[in-house]
Amino acid sequence: PSATFADLDIDAWYTDSTDFVIANGLMNGIGDDKFDPNGTTSRAMIVTILWRLEGSPIVNYAMDFEDVDAEQWYTEAVRWAASEKIVEGYGNGKFGTNDAITREQMVTIMYRYAKYKGYDVSVGENTNILSYDDAFDVAEWAIPAMQWACGSGLITGRTESTLNPLDNATRVEIAAILHRIIEANK
Numbered sequence: 538p539s540a541t542f543a544d545l546d547i548d549a550w551y552t553d554s555t556d557f558v559i560a561n562g563l564m565n566g567i568g569d570d571k572f573d574p575n576g577t578t579s580r581a582m583i584v585t586i587l588w589r590l591e592g593s594p595i596v597n598y599a600m601d602f603e604d605v606d607a608e609q610w611y612t613e614a615v616r617w618a619a620s621e622k623i624v625e626g627y628g629n630g631k632f633g634t635n636d637a638i639t640r641e642q643m644v645t646i647m648y649r650y651a652k653y654k655g656y657d658v659s660v661g662e663n664t665n666i667l668s669y670d671d672a673f674d675v676a677e678w679a680i681p682a683m684q685w686a687c688g689s690g691l692i693t694g695r696t697e698s699t700l701n702p703l704d705n706a707t708r709v710e711i712a713a714i715l716h717r718i719i720e721a722n723k
């Protein structure tokens with residue numbers, strides 16, 4: 538499936554993961570035969586991907602996010618993710634619908650999704666991320682998730698010594714973590 542996108546390198550590290558997310562309808566291209574491998578993904582997009590993975594369930598839940606418009610392509614996905622405590626938003630009624638998702642936000646959402654699914658997240662309890670030069674850049678609320686993601690091999694640093702928690706997660710990084718979490722829990 539990756540070969541159908543002009544900007545995906547079928548010999549790259551991410552090809553198995555992009556093949557997986559494309560074949561399973563979890564991620565699509567951005568138009569004009571492009572996947573945008575190094576592009577960003579919004580917070581609304583990541584919850585929509587997980588919502589699709591769960592079969593697009595409809596829930597009866599009153600959202601407190603004033604920046605999630607009714608009747609949008611992402612509305613039901615955010616409603617579902619909030620109802621299952623997969624997302625909590627920024628506070629003050631803000632979800633950040635169109636904000637690019639950071640690497641620490643991505644792993645935190647995936648961590649909460651794994652807990653929602655009943656996956657074993659205990660590997661992170663004893664994982665030391667202090668060997669990364671930027672470990673102290675990880676927000677306190679994201680530490681358990683980052684420990685889990687590193688300890689389980691779902692995420693690696695962009696280099697051997699950096700996690701880059703505040704950087705935006707690329708589309709291929711999201712494809713890779715989705716692929717790894719699903720394969721690890723079959």
